[in-house]
Amino acid sequence: MLADSAGSSAGRCCHASGWLPLGRAAGEGSRWATAALALCVLCEAAPSWQDERLLEVLGLVDEHLDCRSSQTCSEAAFCGSELWAPLVASLRRAVACAEVAESVEKGSSMSAQPHYFSFNQTMAHLQGGGSLMRMNDGEQGTMHPGFNAPLSRLTDTMLRLQLAAKAECPGLCVGMLNPDDKEAILAIGPTHLSWWMDAGFRVTRELMQTGHLAADRNYCFGLVNYRPKTGPETLDMGEFRAAWSAVFTNRTVLIVAPADSFFNTRCGNCRPISPLLYGHGSRIAPFKRARKVYALNPLLLHYSHEHGAQWQGVVQAVQEAAKASGATLVAVSWGTGADILVSELACRGLQAIDVGNLYHTLMGGKKARNVDIDEEVTE
Numbered sequence: 001m002l003a004d005s006a007g008s009s010a011g012r013c014c015h016a017s018g019w020l021p022l023g024r025a026a027g028e029g030s031r032w033a034t035a036a037l038a039l040c041v042l043c044e045a046a047p048s049w050q051d052e053r054l055l056e057v058l059g060l061v062d063e064h065l066d067c068r069s070s071q072t073c074s075e076a077a078f079c080g081s082e083l084w085a086p087l088v089a090s091l092r093r094a095v096a097c098a099e100v101a102e103s104v105e106k107g108s109s110m111s112a113q114p115h116y117f118s119f120n121q122t123m124a125h126l127q128g129g130g131s132l133m134r135m136n137d138g139e140q141g142t143m144h145p146g147f148n149a150p151l152s153r154l155t156d157t158m159l160r161l162q163l164a165a166k167a168e169c170p171g172l173c174v175g176m177l178n179p180d181d182k183e184a185i186l187a188i189g190p191t192h193l194s195w196w197m198d199a200g201f202r203v204t205r206e207l208m209q210t211g212h213l214a215a216d217r218n219y220c221f222g223l224v225n226y227r228p229k230t231g232p233e234t235l236d237m238g239e240f241r242a243a244w245s246a247v248f249t250n251r252t253v254l255i256v257a258p259a260d261s262f263f264n265t266r267c268g269n270c271r272p273i274s275p276l277l278y279g280h281g282s283r284i285a286p287f288k289r290a291r292k293v294y295a296l297n298p299l300l301l302h303y304s305h306e307h308g309a310q311w312q313g314v315v316q317a318v319q320e321a322a323k324a325s326g327a328t329l330v331a332v333s334w335g336t337g338a339d340i341l342v343s344e345l346a347c348r349g350l351q352a353i354d355v356g357n358l359y360h361t362l363m364g365g366k367k368a369r370n371v372d373i374d375e376e377v378t379e
Contacts (some may be wrong), residue, residue, distance in 0.1 A: 014040035015211065021145055024155035027194060033159060035061050035088050060264055112216035114208075116178040119187070120234045122220040125173055126247045131346035132353045134175035135165055135213070136222045137195075140203045142336050143212060160311075162212050164343040172346040175222040176213070177356075179204055186225050187231040189374020225358040226372055237364045244286035244362065247329075247353070252292040254327035256338035256341065257334060259298035266333065266359055276300075276321050276345040285362040287331075288356075296326040301334060315344050322350060331355045 014022075022040065025033035038061050117125065126132060135143075143161035165174055177185060179201040185193045207213040227240040235243065255267050264270070270281030270293075278295040287293045300317045302310070318341065322330060328343055330352040332338040338354040347351040357371040368375040 021022050021159055025159050026155055030156055035064055059066040114215055115218045117220045119200050119221045119224055119228050122224045123243050125220060126353060129351055131172045131342060132175055132220055133164060133342040134222050134354045139336050139339055140207060144203055144207060160340045164215055164340050167343045167347060169347040171221040179220045183231060187228040187233060188226045189229060191373045216290050225356050225361060227361060241285050241362050245289050248287050249289040250291050251329045252327045253287055253290045254322050254325055254330045255295040256330055256332045257298060258301040263298050270295050294327060296321045325354055
């Protein structure tokens, strides 16, 4: 009935590329996506509906998200609320006022120009207590509606990454590369530059044009976990280690990573000290000057993508581990899941950094070369 009411005007309130992903996510059981999809349809139908009818159906959407009326509303109450709530609130306002959200259909205005921080500015942000998620090739490919086959990743993951990329919480910075700054990428290495110029930036520009990446915000340097090798910000390996060590100096750190083959190396062969925490490991870079270092029990994380209903457990486990250990900084290595988790933690007031494969880079030599083909093997 709602779809019929929308008629031929469907697509004015919500961007055309969002309908199919929202429908898929709602079908997978996402409470927030179901509410957003309902509001998109309502917004299309609003001009032809009476106010009383709109308010009645809006009340049903509100009831759907109200924990007091549901026994299974943990996702609405906790996981993703900082990211989904602003979108749902915006759609609800558009419906209540029976207005057409033209700015959503047009996407982000390309007249606005993003500002990109340099490597040094990004390191200063981290050393000053800021959080960082890095939206590079894997994240951009996953969040792009048209660049992954539908079975290669969950729709919920795509939507969460899209929302994480737009999160605006105190101290949180999105790491990304400037498509127009070849010198900044060349400083990391010619192989990086070649790949981004030939393939990577095509996706970046499309995400900008569709509004999935905002064109009016500040971005940190997306490859900050790689060593600048040329140019004005050049660092040798010792200087690079020192810069990252300063981020964790005198901090109690919680390492969050799955039980992969590199977990024991990350935490210095730590061992279980509780069902939630690992500890008593030796210190490796960049944690050698940290006050204390703990790790979340890696069995609490899946190595593959999390389903929407599982995210609440992940976020709560990390929060409980940080509280139990006294950690004030969370270092996450978890593929694309790291960025979603970082945004959730940062929006809850906990400093979190997607460090990715930083550990390999800081080891130098062949270990660094394994993750950065442009790295020198001199050690």
